[in-house]
Amino acid sequence: MRRIRVTIAYDGTEFHGWQVQPGLPTIQGWMERVVSEIEGSPVLVHGSGRTDAGVHALGQVAAFTIENPIPVENLRKAINRLLPKAIRVLDVNEETLEFHPRFKAKQKTYEYHIWRGEICPPMRRLYVCHHPYPLDEGLMELMAPLFEGEHDFSAFAAADEKDALGASKVRNIYLSRVWIEKDEVIYQVCGSGFLKHMVRMMVGTLVEAGKGNLGREEVLARLEPGFEGKAGPAMPASGLTLISVEY
């Protein structure tokens, strides 16, 4: 048996997210179909985590177990030949059998891109969120590092995940920064892990701060364990890209 790790880039626009859903195109669904075809029997593909419908990736990581002795370079080519061009396997590596892309992940990096110009260029529209309305970007830059450190992110979880009892909502954020590049506000966050919708709600909180609707104390309050309510809103999926997963 061989444990194979793959690094995957995708344009999430036309997919219903990472996770397999019967009858709907998903990244995991495509990976399982293609790897199973190469292996000649059903193969499960595990990801480092789900991405929502419309979210993109430059470096998602996944793994699967096969018996096929095909060299890794040929495997990469064979998979890419069978995948739609919106999904590309960038890298294929042999791992030890116990490698699990979710449990072994040490940190993940996401980027969120907001297009600030009045007109969103057609060729950028699928990869940004268009927000041409007034925002104090300086305030967003100031607030972004407030997320850094270990916090309870219960308020930043999607409703269905938030109600799940037991599982810890504490995550460690190593870096959380906003900067401006030409017509875009870019948010980059690196952390030990992320809850469903968490990054999109963090950006939603920063946008509310940029609108003047939330001050420093109110942003910090959302990170307190007892916070009643929902941080957010969750920003649109199109602006979000999973940049990398580190092990």
Next chain:
Amino acid sequence: MRRIRVTIAYDGTEFHGWQVQPGLPTIQGWMERVVSEIEGSPVLVHGSGRTDAGVHALGQVAAFTIENPIPVENLRKAINRLLPKAIRVLDVNEETLEFHPRFKAKQKTYEYHIWRGEICPPMRRLYVCHHPYPLDEGLMELMAPLFEGEHDFSAFAAADEKDALGASKVRNIYLSRVWIEKDEVIYQVCGSGFLKHMVRMMVGTLVEAGKGNLGREEVLARLEPGFEGKAGPAMPASGLTLISVEY
């Protein structure tokens, strides 16, 4: 009566080119539908020229005549509200009544992008042509300027246009250059006008030269009035963008 000039950007991926075609989505079709709705009666929209299905634009120019007294800034916003996000009007200006975007055009600039890396990034795939096979890019750089000057481009016209008798196929090319930027070979051409498929066949000729299939003399021969045959092949539409039209 007011003569209105608009500058338009579009992602050509999902359109059947510029020109109106019954029952198919085209840029001109969308512009006419939207401007007619604002005017309250049918309005024809003339472009600086057609772009093929799948070709993009950063600065296509078009014009139409309306009676509506709406200020140009509001007109731009009204048009953009009704257009799909893959088409954006960047600029609206009042012109003299005799302004015609095709007959008054002095020069046009196109760019063609070839992705050279083995894997084409999913987020670039719609805006480049993927050509990961061996090419001598230095030869392409050397050959590109051979197109500059006044030449008979009969060999670089689509079959249906080539057979049209009478119309001159002589065009003046002011600039024709190849350069490399990271993983892309970029071709830029600026000229008095272009025949159908002409830029894509010029790039096809340069790619053939880069493969070593055509030498300098054979490229020059294709520009001779008596050349029997077809320059080309025409490269895929996705790599081509109409950058600007000058008046």
